[in-house]
Structure formats: structure tokens, C-alpha cells
Amino acid sequence: MDFETVIGLEVHVQLSTASKVFCGCGTLFGEAANTQTCPVCLGLPGSLPVLNKEAFRKAIKAALALNCEIAEITKFDRKHYFYPDLPKNFQISQFDMPFSRDGQLEIIIEEGIKRIGITRVHLEEDAGKLMHMADGDNSLVDFNRAGTPLLEIVSEPDMSSPEEAYAYLTELKAVMEYIEVSDCDMEKGSLRCDANISLRPRGTAGLGAKVEIKNMNSFKAVRAALQYEVNRQHDLLADGKTVVQETRLWDADGLYTTPMRGKEESHDYRYFPEPDLPLFEISRQMVADIRSGLPEMPARRRERFVSEYRLSEYDAGVLTQDKALADYFEEVLVDYNNPKMVANWLMGDILAYLSATNMTITEVKMTPQSLAKALKLQEDGVISGKIQKQILPVLLKEGKDPEAYVKEAGLAQISDEDELSRIVERVIAANPASVQSYREGKEKALGFLVGGVMKETRGKANPQLVNQLLKERLDTSNT
Numbered sequence: 001m002d003f004e005t006v007i008g009l010e011v012h013v014q015l016s017t018a019s020k021v022f023c024g025c026g027t028l029f030g031e032a033a034n035t036q037t038c039p040v041c042l043g044l045p046g047s048l049p050v051l052n053k054e055a056f057r058k059a060i061k062a063a064l065a066l067n068c069e070i071a072e073i074t075k076f077d078r079k080h081y082f083y084p085d086l087p088k089n090f091q092i093s094q095f096d097m098p099f100s101r102d103g104q105l106e107i108i109i110e111e112g113i114k115r116i117g118i119t120r121v122h123l124e125e126d127a128g129k130l131m132h133m134a135d136g137d138n139s140l141v142d143f144n145r146a147g148t149p150l151l152e153i154v155s156e157p158d159m160s161s162p163e164e165a166y167a168y169l170t171e172l173k174a175v176m177e178y179i180e181v182s183d184c185d186m187e188k189g190s191l192r193c194d195a196n197i198s199l200r201p202r203g204t205a206g207l208g209a210k211v212e213i214k215n216m217n218s219f220k221a222v223r224a225a226l227q228y229e230v231n232r233q234h235d236l237l238a239d240g241k242t243v244v245q246e247t248r249l250w251d252a253d254g255l256y257t258t259p260m261r262g263k264e265e266s267h268d269y270r271y272f273p274e275p276d277l278p279l280f281e282i283s284r285q286m287v288a289d290i291r292s293g294l295p296e297m298p299a300r301r302r303e304r305f306v307s308e309y310r311l312s313e314y315d316a317g318v319l320t321q322d323k324a325l326a327d328y329f330e331e332v333l334v335d336y337n338n339p340k341m342v343a344n345w346l347m348g349d350i351l352a353y354l355s356a357t358n359m360t361i362t363e364v365k366m367t368p369q370s371l372a373k374a375l376k377l378q379e380d381g382v383i384s385g386k387i388q389k390q391i392l393p394v395l396l397k398e399g400k401d402p403e404a405y406v407k408e409a410g411l412a413q414i415s416d417e418d419e420l421s422r423i424v425e426r427v428i429a430a431n432p433a434s435v436q437s438y439r440e441g442k443e444k445a446l447g448f449l450v451g452g453v454m455k456e457t458r459g460k461a462n463p464q465l466v467n468q469l470l471k472e473r474l475d476t477s478n479t
């Protein structure tokens, strides 16, 4: 029997605000445990929550960027469950009146563009963190994260492969970074993902038993866990067995999922309206203001890079995935308008440098203006491509002025005919066998002689000129 895969994702994005969502505590990451707490986020009796306006505005911004409709009235609810890092024993979340619904996100798949529906986006508070001690007997709790604003973005079950889920997450992260509502750092837990997956006979409409997978801490882990589940569920169904509806944990070391608990239903949480917060009316004026402040989204920018700069879809995709990189690219073009050349260097040597040093483009010392200058030096024949490769890491690391550095390090290309002629003579004199071969018609020998000149000048000779001088000498004088 032939099955098809149905995947929906629930993504939690921590909003980057100076203070928590219902109190004035700070949200800095990595502070000493329990120093960013107060009676509200510790859930002490008598304390009352107040909604953080900045968090709410950022939440609306994110929902608009995902093409959602913004509700006129929204309410917060208590979601009850016990967990040691949840001091109130309930979480303030949103149940039946989330502030936004019905959005969509475009992803790029092999067949082209696919639209993934967004069921809803709601705002809630994060829980604290447990740290399990190495002795295996004790756990410590840190409430610094408790009450940090968290966006829950629920997709429709519109993805039909682990690859599509990966593409959705990549695009979602790019959108959140473009609108600057979150640092989206998965290592810090600013972006987390749970996946729902089921299989059904191909062509049928109903949904099979759904498995929720948790504990995946990278997009690659999400893809791997989903692939594991596709195989596991396929084998069960093909054998005529049933898939149990449950929550499973991804084991990143063993690369498999294990049962965690039976799948809970929403009535298990005993949702009821949060009595300490009023209903919120969302003014259309505020929504319009936030909407008008949205930047160009990654998908639009990608299209523009293709049409305006004549880049390939692939190159435009790589450059626009990271907003800072796309900004950098366009800033270089202001001073050096050769998109293909700039794209090649950025996607080649510069991205390789960033990946090797584990840095982002905003952390390097080379300004876009510097890169423009360096590329101009190459275009003007002052330096060769080979020397460009050599100086870029220095510029990236030390932020030197390319012109001054080339001069100081004596890297300017030698285009002086007299100087090169003398070197050409020396190389010819030192390699009689190659000269002989060339004259017998072996073109390859010329390359060897060019290499000899390059070696003598440590890569600085102007290659066209060397070729020309060598040929002149070899073709005319037969002595």
C-alpha cells in the first residue's frame, strides 16, 4: 500500500523585549539564576500581571508578516499543568480567542512555490528552566526565563515531507529575523519546534493517528526525526498494525524517537479565561501602523534580486536568507555595481570564512565599502584574483583599507613591462627544456613558463602581460 505523509509544525519563538510579558523583570540570557524574578513571574499570591505593550506589538508584527488576520478582540487564558519550572502551575496563554489566525507562508520546494497555511499565532509566557545535576539525584530550577514573551505559531498540516518542514522552518526563521522580533537562536532556545506527523493511504482525505515529536534542537534534527517517524509509521501500517497516538521524544544521539506520554487533548488542560487580565481591543489604527512599518520580506527580496540584479534563483536565495547578508550585498553595490561579481565573492570566499570562524557578516571588520574597494582594485588590474583571495581574510579580520594594505604588503600586481621582461628572460634562460618543448608545438610548456614567472613574483605578475611577453620572446627570437 502507498502512503502519504502529513506534517504540521508548532513553532515557539521568544520575542526579544527588554522586559517580560506580564511583569517588569529583565530578559537577558545567561544571568545568574533567579536574579530576574519578581512576585508576578514567581506566581506569588496577590501579584497581578500587566501586559507588556512592546511584546504585544512585536507579536502583531510577526502575525502580519505571516499574512495573518488580526482579531478585533483578544483574550488570555490559563492553561493548567504541573511542571516544576512553572511556578503558578498554569501558564498564561491564549485558547479560543487568539490575537491572530489564518495566515500563510510561502516556501520554495523543488516544484516551485508552495503555500503553507498558518492556523493561528498566539502570545503566551515561557516557563523557567530545570538543570539536572550530574549526580543524577538533584535538579535545580532557574526562573529567569519564566514569563518571557513567547509566540506560538501553529501551521496547518500542509507539509508532505521532512524536506518541506525544513524549508518551512528556514523561511519562518528568515521572516522573524527580517522583522527583528527575535534573535531566533536555537542554541539559546529562542526558537523551538514540535512536529505533528501522521501517514494516510495516498489520495485519502482523513488524518491518520497523529504523533507529536518533541526535543529537537536544530532544523536538521527536525528533518531527521520526521524522516525516522515516516519510516517507523510506514513499517507499522504496511504490516497492518496501528500507530499509537502519542507524544514521542527525539534522541539526538541514537537518532530515534521513543514514547514519552499519551497525547493530551485540550480539555486536559482545563483552560479558562485569565481573570487578572481584561479583554484586549486591538485598534485598527495600531494594526495599520505596524503593517506600514514592515520591511520587505525575504520572499519578495529574493524575487527582486533575481529581476533587478539578474542573479540565479539559487544565488538570490542564499543571499536573502540572512537579512544582514542581503543588506551587506546591496551596500557593496552602492560603490561597486557588479552584482554577479559581488555575489560570487560573498557566496564563495566570504561565506567560507564566516563558516570557518563561526561568525556572521555583522561581526567581521571589513565594511561593504572596503569590499567594494578591493573588488575595484581587482577590476582595475591593480591586484590579481589570486591576491584578492589572499587579502580578503586579512581585511575581514583586521578591517584594513584595501588600497593601503596592498601597498604596505607590496601586493600590487606587477604591470611594469621592463621589470617583467627581465624576469621573463631569467625564467626562459633557466628552463631550456620547456622552451624547446614549446617551440616543438607543445602549448602546455607555455603554462609551465608562466607559472615560473608567477613563482618568481609571488603571484603578483599581471598574467595577461606575462603571457604576452613570453610569447613575444619565444616566437621571435630563435637563438
Ligand SMILES: [Zn+2]
Binding pocket: 020, 023, 024, 025, 036, 037, 038, 039, 040, 041, 042, 147
Ligand atoms: Zn517578574
